[in-house]
Amino acid sequence: GFGWKRYHTLDEIYAWLEYLGKQYPGQVRVVDGGRTYQGRPIKGVVLNFGRQTNGTERSTVFIEGGIHAREWISPATVTYIVNQFLTSEQPEVRRLAESYEWHIFPSFNPDGYVNTHNRVSAARFFIFYTHISRTNVNDVFFNSQNRLWRKTLSVNGFCRGADANRNWGYKWMSGGASNNPCSDTFAGRKAFSEIETRSMAEYIDTVGKKLYAYISFHSYSQLLLFPYGHTKAHLDNYDESLSIGKKTIAALAKRYGTKYVTGNVAETIYVASGGSMDWVKAKYRVPVVFTYELRDTGDYGFLLPANQIIPNAEEVLDSLLAMFKEARVTI
Ligand code: 0X9
Numbered sequence: 001g002f003g004w005k006r007y008h009t010l011d012e013i014y015a016w017l018e019y020l021g022k023q024y025p026g027q028v029r030v031v032d033g034g035r036t037y038q039g040r041p042i043k044g045v046v047l048n049f050g051r052q053t054n055g056t057e058r059s060t061v062f063i064e065g066g067i068h069a070r071e072w073i074s075p076a077t078v079t080y081i082v083n084q085f086l087t088s089e090q091p092e093v094r095r096l097a098e099s100y101e102w103h104i105f106p107s108f109n110p111d112g113y114v115n116t117h118n119r120v121s122a123a124r125f126f127i128f129y130t131h132i133s134r135t136n137v138n139d140v141f142f143n144s145q146n147r148l149w150r151k152t153l154s155v156n157g158f159c160r161g162a163d164a165n166r167n168w169g170y171k172w173m174s175g176g177a178s179n180n181p182c183s184d185t186f187a188g189r190k191a192f193s194e195i196e197t198r199s200m201a202e203y204i205d206t207v208g209k210k211l212y213a214y215i216s217f218h219s220y221s222q223l224l225l226f227p228y229g230h231t232k233a234h235l236d237n238y239d240e241s242l243s244i245g246k247k248t249i250a251a252l253a254k255r256y257g258t259k260y261v262t263g264n265v266a267e268t269i270y271v272a273s274g275g276s277m278d279w280v281k282a283k284y285r286v287p288v289v290f291t292y293e294l295r296d297t298g299d300y301g302f303l304l305p306a307n308q309i310i311p312n313a314e315e316v317l318d319s320l321l322a323m324f325k326e327a328r329v330t331i
């Protein structure tokens with residue numbers, strides 16, 4: 001079976017999504033949300049347990065994982081949530097699952113994720129040095145294949161990839177982003193230069209007006225962030241977001257004592273512009289918008305051991321129950 005005792009490859013995740021579509025034909029629809037630079041689909045699932053949605057009611061929730069390739073705990077957490085929504089018999093989980101239509105994408109950056117599962121081998125370097133003209137220079141010189149890859153894989157001169165969380169078209173390149181294609185926070189040649197962000201933005205546009213919540217999963221640092229990243233100003237429903245954030249991290253801490261910090265991006269970590277959640281918040285005024293920075297605080301960092309997938313995901317699900325409960329009374 002699939003399971004959450006180890007991290008999965010993209011192929012395994014996609015095969016599992018397809019399996020869910022067959023296993024739960026009435027509740028699960030597998031969707032191709034977009035395309036990648038290398039031509040992979042960006043697959044997601046739409047979960048609906050019979051809730052009727054119309055064009056104006058905010059009854060849809062969007063969940064995004066894996067926009068940064070190396071943050072493996074993100075897709076693992078997102079698939080865990082999908083599984084709980086389909087199989088849990090806990091009344092609070094059932095109620096949450098059945099209250100919304102869910103559009104859930106475990107990996108917004110499939111090329112990058114695949115890249116983190118490949119290793120640069122000695123043989124590859126040898127082949128490069130002996131057949132220099134036939135090998136992609138970018139692949140070998142610029143460290144494009146490794147476990148700590150973050151960006152997309154588009155070719156930009158001598159370097160590869162843009163930071164897919166700096167490439168969205170709201171306040172693009174207005175702080176905390178780089179115009180150097182070799183930087184890990186390269187914002188791209190222009191807003192939406194990356195086909196991944198462009199095609200997922202188009203998908204989000206189809207549900208934008210119906211969105212009640214948008215949740216993005218990253219790692220690491222144990223933070224629950226909300227918009228915006230380009231300014232420390234308290235914009236939109238800052239006060240509501242802060243109070244929901246506090247209740248959410250309190251619920252998260254209950255099970256295992258894991259401590260999170262909540263606040264807007266710019267005040268809590270650093271200025272960062274062009275992120276997906278900021279674009280969604282600004283364009284559709286979505287009331288509940290959060291980015292999780294999952295476990296841990298740096299002991300293992302991006303290389304979080306697989307035996308933490310389940311405890312991490314359990315406490316996150318606890319926190320989501322609180323988030324949606326609190327949002328209902330606050331907003
Ligand atoms: O820098 C980022 O993109 C995120 N942190 S990470 O260490 N996972 O790279 C924070 C994203 C904050 N969200 C926005 N800037 N909208």
Ligand code: ZN
Nearest residue numbers: 068071218219
């Ligand atoms: Zn990230």
